[in-house]
Amino acid sequence: MTTATMESQERFLKTLDFSDTSDFEDAKKGLIEAFSDVIRDAEGKVVWDMKSYAFENNAQAPATVNPSLWRQERLNNIAGLFKVSEHIYQVRGLDLSNMTIIEGKSGLIIVDPLISSETAAAAMALYRKHFGDRPVVAVIYSHSHVDHYGGVKGVVSEADVLAGKVKIYAPDGFLEHAVSENVYAGTAMSRRAQYMYGALLPKSPTGQVGAGLGKTTSRGTVGLIAPTDSIGAGGKAVEQVTIDGLLIEFQLTPGTEAPAEMNMYIPAYRALGAAENATHTLHNVLTIRGAQVRDPSVWSSYLDDTIARYGATTEVLFAQHHWPTWGTARISAMLADQRDMYRYINDQTLRLINLGYTPMEIAEELKTLPPALGKKWYNRDYYGSMSHNVRAVYQRYMGFYDGNPANLNPLPPVEAARKYVASMGGEDKVIALGRTSFAQGDYRWVAELMKHVVFANPQSAAGKALLAETLDQMGFQSENGTWRNAMLMGAFELRNGVPKGAGGTASPDTIKAMPLAMYFDYLGIRLNGPKAASSGDLKLNWVFSDPAETHVVTVRGGALTHRKADASSDATATLSLSRKTLDAITLGQTSFDRAIGDGSIKISGDRSAVTRLFSNLDTFPIFFNIVTP
Template sequence: MHHCLERLIAAGLSLALLASAVAQAAPVPANPATDVTRAANQAVLGKLPFADRQDFADAERGFIARPDTLTIKDANGKVVWDLESYKRFIADDKPAPDTVNPSLWRNAQLNVQYGLYKVTDRIYQVRGYDVSNITFIQGDTGWIVFDPLLSEETARAAMDLVNQHLGKKPVVAVLYSHSHADHFGGVRGILDEADVKSGKVRIIAPAGFSEHAISENVIAGNAMSRRAVYMYGAMLPRSAEGSVNAGLGQTISQGSIGLIEPTDLIDRTGQELTVDGVKLEFQMTPGTEAPSEMNTYLPQFKALWMAENTVNTLHNLYTLRGAQVRDALGWAKFIGEAMDRYGARSDVKFQSHHWPVWGEARIADYLTKQRAVYKFIHDQSVRMMNQGLTGEEIAEAIKLPPELERNWPTRGYYGTLKHNAKAVYQRYMGWYDGNPANLDKLPPEPAAKKYVEYMGGSAEVLKKARADFAKGEYRWVAEAAKQVVFAEPGNVDAKNLMADAFEQMGYQAESGPWRSVYLQGAFELRNGVPKAGGLATASPDIVRAMTPEMLFDYLAVRLNGERAAGKKLVLNFNFTDLGKQYAVTVENAVLTYAPKASDQADVGLTLRKDTLTDIQLGKATLEQKVASGELKFDGRQPAFGEFMGLLDKFDFWFDIVTP
């Protein structure tokens, strides 16, 4: 029974952070681009202003230094960041291969630029050391750091580069712009938590930061994390036939993720702080790119920090790993507010991904078009929705105006026009499109069997699909082959044809995540679902920061309703260090909790919160904690084992492209 507590956090409490993954066997080789794909990619060259090289000039402006190579390892020698794997085949002077959309190739060429850059007086960035940028602002006595990357190791390497070329100075403050891990996870690489606790270093964040930073990937963490393998192409080779980049940057680092709690929370627009002689003015932007986010204006330097609310790509209103839909209309309004408050006072606009923009006129044009693209997608999607079009129909019909279509910073390298339009529909209307035929559709497997039967059998379906493949109708081929795959899971010919269609769609995709999704789908169809690698579990800092309420909410979604039906159990948790008691009840096949002990409990657990954390992190076993007296049971001990037997353990490697 004692080992059960060790499973409280097992399976699913993870950030969407990709760990290295190894295929079970040598993967099936990729196919070349077809004539149709080559022609489609060649046509892109005539549609977009590739002669405009301003972004390349901006990406290199202010360059100070870079190491000759950039491969970062952790203390055990594991590679956590390897820009060289991209640089060996992506270069500024190389044209796009046939297997890569030229627009995405251009984005990758820009994202492999790396090193230390001067943004403006006393503001510096290290770019290309992670998926995000780390920014160093020189105060009177030390550095104020904005968004210290995803991993401790990459942040430390960036700090070393700054120390080497700008002189060693202490970090006096850190600012987290928002609650996504690539903007706070590397904090332990640049400072000692003891300096925060002593008051020597301040950590500034928007209100709600901690709650969202810890909980965002908890409830649906397993499903999100599995799908993140698709979105970021975790298992794809880095090559012209595999992973090229992720749109926001090349990829994400794979090091140690930390979290040090904020000391200062910002809760209103216009709020100001002066830190080490540097004045900071904040604009709250909740519910835009993140649930908790803020922009920052630095009046002494006429510099506008846009967090991740504007980057040099169209962002996601819906992220393909799965998340709540973001508010396009609110996002556009906050960009407009930033323009009104700070645009005319800004000489440079910079942010946590990509490169800056300089000059008041260029900043005004940039922000105007960034606001416009989210407003356009919102307004036009809602207009067509009100004309009776469904999400899929809207996505097929919506077209950007030429002034946005040919604007590089609003191209769909991360978010796309199509899936963002569907997101707007989903936000307002939900999953149901109003057609009664779609109200209670058959699940994919039984539906597929009927489709294949109606279409004359699998051999006939594949015969017709191969003919359509030859014509370049890859979207339809994937749809048709999917029916055979779900009707006959062992049909290798169907899997291979579906993979071939995915592959060509991946080669044509302008969005980094779309490319990764298609190519990962092709990989799994050809090679099977992986059994190794995957995602790193939640870091020690994340687990320590979880409240008991977060833990109980997570346990509630693991409760198997069928097994729990007809059962009633009550468990008391007494956290002695927190001075808090909770009663966890299973009844009516749901788990609820109350912030007080129950006098009807079947069993009670008395322990410190850090005792539970040690068990969760594998630092000690439950038996050791019981033997040491740090964990005590009272009441009917078998009830705890009964409780744990009602909880599902999530399998990370569930099927996606196969039933």
């Protein structure tokens, strides 16, 4: 802990009204049973641990945590089963997201069954402990992010869904976006999510304290059951559906916090579910784990439509993160403030773009919202930040290039680092400069210097140590939970090396849910183009028995293309198989050769072409280097 960081925290305490306790009152309202326990999987592995956050019970923020973030994480620590209104309950603090439980005429409607089946099952058990074993008759996925569907098998069985006993509702486009996000770039996103959520960091005042949106991500079994009913098909803006005797009006909000997302209004209870479009934080226009850039202009417009449709009649606003808000006036004010926040970020970034500002210049110019918006606790930078959100808007409209030709074809990081270090007098000189700036509390500059030292010489013990100390201080000062986690995770890896292990969001259920066209898209992503280009072209007919589809796959010049069509007469080879066999190979449950040997796959034509295709596929490691080259 440095003097500069302690002084920074003391200055921050004077910028906001920490005497305002209304959020704590709302977060505790309706508590039926608190939760502060550990959830384990069938093998005894911990997948969720609220006990580890007990150190946050102290109201006084330690000097190693930004006081505003400490306040937010103390609120996120208020976990358990809560009554939202008549017939609406939430389980909060058993995962990154909330599970909302709505009582219908004959059973339960579950909104967003968390990330893992283990945490979802624990949430259901907590509700049933108090209200009995009512059956689940429907599940609603509010949007296409994994923390809103991954625990579905802890709530319902796939057999019951297939038998028609349970319906699953999701916004139009849900399956496409859920699968593409977690598979196409899923490995890289999973690795970067480790930095964003800090799940591998120790839970302590010098480690992970939360992620702003919630505590962290659970580490259990991720599942996916495909929706039975699509809401908003054909471009509908609003669709009313009666589920188990209860009328629910869905407001489709595509392109806001997720590419497929929807709010829901329950007239009988005067309750508005805002999905993840209005939570108690400034959200991400572009999440730092990586995703498609969101549109804050569209986000703002949908929130305005929400106010117009439901603002005058809503008595409780609940979302799939954080705690509810009660009272029509307070709800309308919050929705309006968040509407204006996203509009401000969008329009002011565009204003500066048109004045010739570059991304980092815009981030420095628009450090904060105007006080009327920025002083509101629910508009603070806990999850998104002004800094990375305005750069995301720049990226959305202008792309990666800032207009300066010197930045159009820059040197790659390692080569640039070596030249920087050499031109500044060598490694020892740069480290000495870094230490001087560190003593002055100029941590952003120290990080800039030390990243070059580490990339120029990954074995530099002194360079890695100083960079780690610098990232610690930057993390300690950050109000943003994900920035803190990323900084501290970088410091952790500089000291301990890259972790070993496996993982990722491309779970078995996600693979199984992929339409065959998306499977072949993913095959093209895995294809090592240079290797494939040098090993010759090929064309393969893939004839599936279940479903009864034929896909023609062509590899030409290192590029894989495919189409659903009749078998091609000039194919190099034809494969006959079932989708179940393909999934087993993809998931490593069997091999291609074994499937041929046992008759699960039959091949006619040039079998070596099939072998050649699979030998040219890359396997993506989940733990690649980030803070070292």
